Amino acid sequence: MTTDTPARLLTLLSLLQTPREWPGGELADRLGVSRRTVRRDIDRLRELGYPVQASKGADGGYRLVAGKAMPPLVLDDDEAVAIAVGLRAGAGHAVEGLDEASVRALAKLEQVLPGRLRHRVTTLQAATTPLTSGDGPSIAPETLTVMASTVAGHERLRFAYRAADGTESRRLTEPHRLVSTGRRWYLVAYDIDRDDWRTFRVDRVSEPFATGARFAPRELPTGSAAEYLRRSMQRHQDSYDFEVTFAAPAEFVAARLPKWLGTPESLEGLEGSRCRLHATTADSVQHVAFRLAMLECDFVVHQPEELMAAVQELGARLSRAAAGGG
Numbered sequence: 001m002t003t004d005t006p007a008r009l010l011t012l013l014s015l016l017q018t019p020r021e022w023p024g025g026e027l028a029d030r031l032g033v034s035r036r037t038v039r040r041d042i043d044r045l046r047e048l049g050y051p052v053q054a055s056k057g058a059d060g061g062y063r064l065v066a067g068k069a070m071p072p073l074v075l076d077d078d079e080a081v082a083i084a085v086g087l088r089a090g091a092g093h094a095v096e097g098l099d100e101a102s103v104r105a106l107a108k109l110e111q112v113l114p115g116r117l118r119h120r121v122t123t124l125q126a127a128t129t130p131l132t133s134g135d136g137p138s139i140a141p142e143t144l145t146v147m148a149s150t151v152a153g154h155e156r157l158r159f160a161y162r163a164a165d166g167t168e169s170r171r172l173t174e175p176h177r178l179v180s181t182g183r184r185w186y187l188v189a190y191d192i193d194r195d196d197w198r199t200f201r202v203d204r205v206s207e208p209f210a211t212g213a214r215f216a217p218r219e220l221p222t223g224s225a226a227e228y229l230r231r232s233m234q235r236h237q238d239s240y241d242f243e244v245t246f247a248a249p250a251e252f253v254a255a256r257l258p259k260w261l262g263t264p265e266s267l268e269g270l271e272g273s274r275c276r277l278h279a280t281t282a283d284s285v286q287h288v289a290f291r292l293a294m295l296e297c298d299f300v301v302h303q304p305e306e307l308m309a310a311v312q313e314l315g316a317r318l319s320r321a322a323a324g325g326g
Contacts, residue, residue: 005041008033012041014076016052016064023061038062077117084109084121103178104152107145139185139203144178146208147187151175154215157189159208161200171200174215177225178202181258181283188225190218197221199232226259230280239282242307248297250275256295285310293318 008031015022015030028035042052042062053065075083084106110118150157157175162168173189176197180186185202197220222228233239246253250264253275257264264275281288289310292299301308 009041009044012038013045013050016045016050016062021055021061021063027062077120080109080113081117081120084113084117103144103148106141107148107152110145111149143202143205143208144185146210147175147178147202147205150210151177153210154217156192156211156213156215157208158211160206162204162206171198172211173198173200174218176217176220179225179229181229186229188220188228197228199229227262230262233280233282239280240304240306241278241280242288242304243276243278243302244292244299245274245276245302246295246297246299247274248295249273252297253277253295257291286314289314 011031012027015027024035024038027038031038031041033041042054045052051065052062054062110121113121147157149155154174156172158170158172160168161171172192173187174192175187175189177188178185179188187200187202187205189198189200190196191198220228222231245267246264250266252273253264257277261281262277262279264277267274267276285304285307288307292301292311293314301311
């Protein structure tokens with residue numbers, strides 16, 4: 001019998017998080033208490049925000065259902081290891097859909113993992129190789145989790161940085177946001193020594209260290225970190241502008257393109273739903289052509305000529321492939 005009420009509530013919650021309905025008598029037997037105590041514990045969980053649904057009748061029971069808010073979860077050892085390994089595997093590459101929120105989740109989970117489980121996660125990841133990966137440079141998950149924790153905690157971050165020309169430097173920053181472009185991770189931060197905002201490619205960062213010094217968040221020169229990154233890349237000498245018209249609504253295109261590229265604008269007065277995107281990127285024209293071809297809608301490239309040629313070359317290659325080499 002579990003006499004410690006908090007421990008019993010955690011055990012009850014762990015049972016209810018299994019996707020099934022639990023008869024009151026079975027819960028009472030599992031916990032070693034009376035059915036009346038189970039009913040009181042169910043009421044306590046409801047007061048804490050857990051949406052526990054009860055069904056009436058002789059065979060009635062309890063089950064956890066979806067509520068309006070996300071209450072804390074209770075994970076067993078295997079579940080915690082599985083989630084941590086999954087998040088680590090994805091965090092190593094700037095995969096679309098795995099944005100800063102996922103990295104923050106990994107940082108929170110690894111912060112509370114016991115040493116024995118942390119060792120299991122590291123061992124399992126080292127012993128496995130994913131079949132597929134992102135097409136950008138790989139990054140140590142520990143680097144991302146340290147950065148994410150300093151972003152969330154408004155804590156100054158120190159790290160070594162290698163610039164594009166190979167120059168090495170030490171940076172002390174006030175991290176603002178992590179931004180994924182679909183191929184790479186970038187850190188948008190205020191550089192203390194340079195007294196200005198900067199963007200850093202995370203794959204060029206090493207030895208990240210959370211200093212423990214807190215700071216009051218500053219206001220970005222632009223509305224969002226994604227917009228600041230876009231403008232920063234626009235100023236970069238290797239970046240270029242491109243303009244594309246899509247035969248699809250702006251909402252459709254925006255949902256399928258990375259946010260850092262900008263927001264497509266609807267074109268009024270034209271037959272059918274169309275939109276146009278004028279954006280800046282430092283990605284190769286071949287990569288942009290491939291991304292545009294994956295949008296599942298017709299499009300026309302207006303500029304630059306290099307991107308137009310890349311799209312034509314990609315189309316010709318796909319046509320040859322569909323012809324079976326004929």
